[in-house]
Amino acid sequence: MNIYDVSQQAGVSIATVSRVLNGNPNVSEKTRTRVMKVMDELGYTPNVFARGLGLNTMKTIGIMCSDSSDPYLANAIYFLERELRSNGYDSILCCTGTSLENKRQYFELLLSKRVDAIILAGSKFVEMKDKDNAYIIEAAKDIPVMLVNGCLNAPGIYSTVCDDYTAMYQAAEMLIRSGRRHILYLYTSYSYSGVNKLQGYKDALDALGIPVREELIHQCAKNLQDAKELLLSLSGSGLTFDAVMTSDDSLAVGAVKYAHAKGLSIPDDFSIIGYNNSILSYCTDPEISSIDTKIEALCTTTVNTLMGVFGGNNVPGKTTVAADFIQKQTTNF
Amino acid sequence: MNIYDVSQQAGVSIATVSRVLNGNPNVSEKTRTRVMKVMDELGYTPNVFARGLGLNTMKTIGIMCSDSSDPYLANAIYFLERELRSNGYDSILCCTGTSLENKRQYFELLLSKRVDAIILAGSKFVEMKDKDNAYIIEAAKDIPVMLVNGCLNAPGIYSTVCDDYTAMYQAAEMLIRSGRRHILYLYTSYSYSGVNKLQGYKDALDALGIPVREELIHQCAKNLQDAKELLLSLSGSGLTFDAVMTSDDSLAVGAVKYAHAKGLSIPDDFSIIGYNNSILSYCTDPEISSIDTKIEALCTTTVNTLMGVFGGNNVPGKTTVAADFIQKQTTNF
Numbered sequence: 001m002n003i004y005d006v007s008q009q010a011g012v013s014i015a016t017v018s019r020v021l022n023g024n025p026n027v028s029e030k031t032r033t034r035v036m037k038v039m040d041e042l043g044y045t046p047n048v049f050a051r052g053l054g055l056n057t058m059k060t061i062g063i064m065c066s067d068s069s070d071p072y073l074a075n076a077i078y079f080l081e082r083e084l085r086s087n088g089y090d091s092i093l094c095c096t097g098t099s100l101e102n103k104r105q106y107f108e109l110l111l112s113k114r115v116d117a118i119i120l121a122g123s124k125f126v127e128m129k130d131k132d133n134a135y136i137i138e139a140a141k142d143i144p145v146m147l148v149n150g151c152l153n154a155p156g157i158y159s160t161v162c163d164d165y166t167a168m169y170q171a172a173e174m175l176i177r178s179g180r181r182h183i184l185y186l187y188t189s190y191s192y193s194g195v196n197k198l199q200g201y202k203d204a205l206d207a208l209g210i211p212v213r214e215e216l217i218h219q220c221a222k223n224l225q226d227a228k229e230l231l232l233s234l235s236g237s238g239l240t241f242d243a244v245m246t247s248d249d250s251l252a253v254g255a256v257k258y259a260h261a262k263g264l265s266i267p268d269d270f271s272i273i274g275y276n277n278s279i280l281s282y283c284t285d286p287e288i289s290s291i292d293t294k295i296e297a298l299c300t301t302t303v304n305t306l307m308g309v310f311g312g313n314n315v316p317g318k319t320t321v322a323a324d325f326i327q328k329q330t331t332n333f
Numbered sequence: 334m335n336i337y338d339v340s341q342q343a344g345v346s347i348a349t350v351s352r353v354l355n356g357n358p359n360v361s362e363k364t365r366t367r368v369m370k371v372m373d374e375l376g377y378t379p380n381v382f383a384r385g386l387g388l389n390t391m392k393t394i395g396i397m398c399s400d401s402s403d404p405y406l407a408n409a410i411y412f413l414e415r416e417l418r419s420n421g422y423d424s425i426l427c428c429t430g431t432s433l434e435n436k437r438q439y440f441e442l443l444l445s446k447r448v449d450a451i452i453l454a455g456s457k458f459v460e461m462k463d464k465d466n467a468y469i470i471e472a473a474k475d476i477p478v479m480l481v482n483g484c485l486n487a488p489g490i491y492s493t494v495c496d497d498y499t500a501m502y503q504a505a506e507m508l509i510r511s512g513r514r515h516i517l518y519l520y521t522s523y524s525y526s527g528v529n530k531l532q533g534y535k536d537a538l539d540a541l542g543i544p545v546r547e548e549l550i551h552q553c554a555k556n557l558q559d560a561k562e563l564l565l566s567l568s569g570s571g572l573t574f575d576a577v578m579t580s581d582d583s584l585a586v587g588a589v590k591y592a593h594a595k596g597l598s599i600p601d602d603f604s605i606i607g608y609n610n611s612i613l614s615y616c617t618d619p620e621i622s623s624i625d626t627k628i629e630a631l632c633t634t635t636v637n638t639l640m641g642v643f644g645g646n647n648v649p650g651k652t653t654v655a656a657d658f659i660q661k662q663t664t665n666f
Contacts, residue, residue: 067411068411070407071402071404074401074407078400078401078402090439090442092426093428094423094424095424102418224616253616279404283613283617284616285618
């Protein structure tokens, strides 16, 4: 049900429906009444951002990401821009860093440039405290705000997320079924997706009767050298582990280097699972089994949802995309 | 010699000098004459972009790159934005792809948004044919255009380049002095920096009396798997080589995989040199000796030059930054 159905049924152009929606006075009272009646009959509730055929629009979308040098975000930007361009939209990108203050400033900058929508790429934009998200929720009253791999529930905000929980749950389950009992878990941050990934790991262990041990769960900077040293130090301190799951491929690369340094055979002695299936997971020998978070699908869905919003369609506030486990050489399932 | 010297000498504020430069009628004839006289005495030639203290400016710089998912460009964007922000400038970024038509459209988009300058990041923006660069040269009459690792010689265009020629020359020289005689050269494109790199390789061989053999020079897609297969196929066809130099780290990762597949010992049997010293060169075991192209210095210099232009300084049209060879585990010099 969208603006096209209304125009068809009312026998007027889409531009006319759009004018009615936008309160443009350049529509006769008779036409306005007919269009309103059709909307009522069809049960059509336009979202506030319906812009019909792009009247009064700059045809420009703002994209924000915290760090364009992160391989995952760099890919997201690439796909978002490509999809927007194929829909006739230009995009401008701001790399915000991670401080809330900077993120807010860049958000204001984009609003001041009168973009048609803002896409927040990556899970770093949703803060723990509600009040720190107020600027996003407020802006979403005026223009659509799209979250890629983050989730906020408010009018005008549309989230597209990867099902990180299930991906991690299933990966942990496969490790356990293949005989692993001491699975280390390395994560980089407690973002929206970080929390879901960790919960998937914990619930899988629980479900299969393996105790969740806090000494096997460690935070680590997103840096392969740090990950290698952390594993060497944990192993040196007497901790036993036969597999490692990571929230990012860079940590998994560090795990491969750790195994090489210790002379462990992968995957016979030691299994490794990365996350994001980025180019890093293909650089090592052996190549790292990793979870393909379907960045391209996530970005395509985000842009399709946005176009639906512009088209006046009723679109869901949250869309979930399933991840894929990519078996390479660091696991033997 | 800059706008500050003029204001000092003329005993007027910088804003007043700026008004004179901008032809603002809000300056008395007497003051205008005094300022002009001082400029004349000091031999001060303002560049056309001098904007004094940021009068009439959006304080926004447009950045264009061909592909934000390339690790080198992703880093460049990161450093450019950080430097611009620390100078009080916002930045908006466009990822253009490689087609000339798209690059031109994005360039127009940035101009229409009234940015204060445009930074073209990466060597993909300078085309072989002069007429294809005309849109850049034309725009540089109105706002400064900064090239990062590309070079165009025209008024209003400021290039900051890495000395790729010398970096490759010296790396090839070290390989030869360490006993290598059959040095394969893999490159991804004939861009400005691509041409300079290859010339450095050729000239080093020439200078040390090693014949340059075209069958040792090959183009390859920027893809580690393609590089690995290319080396396997060259080796399979009977070509002998004891080292490989690459124009990008991704090709060098492919070379490590080739050596592993063939059971070659690195660096005893086979030396590998990457380019860009990106995270990819740290992912492999052994880690890849690579050329640090000083992206951060290149970006800092670009932004400093731009601020000099805004400040009315006379700045050089071309600045060269030296690269560093980073010895890791795939060479034994």
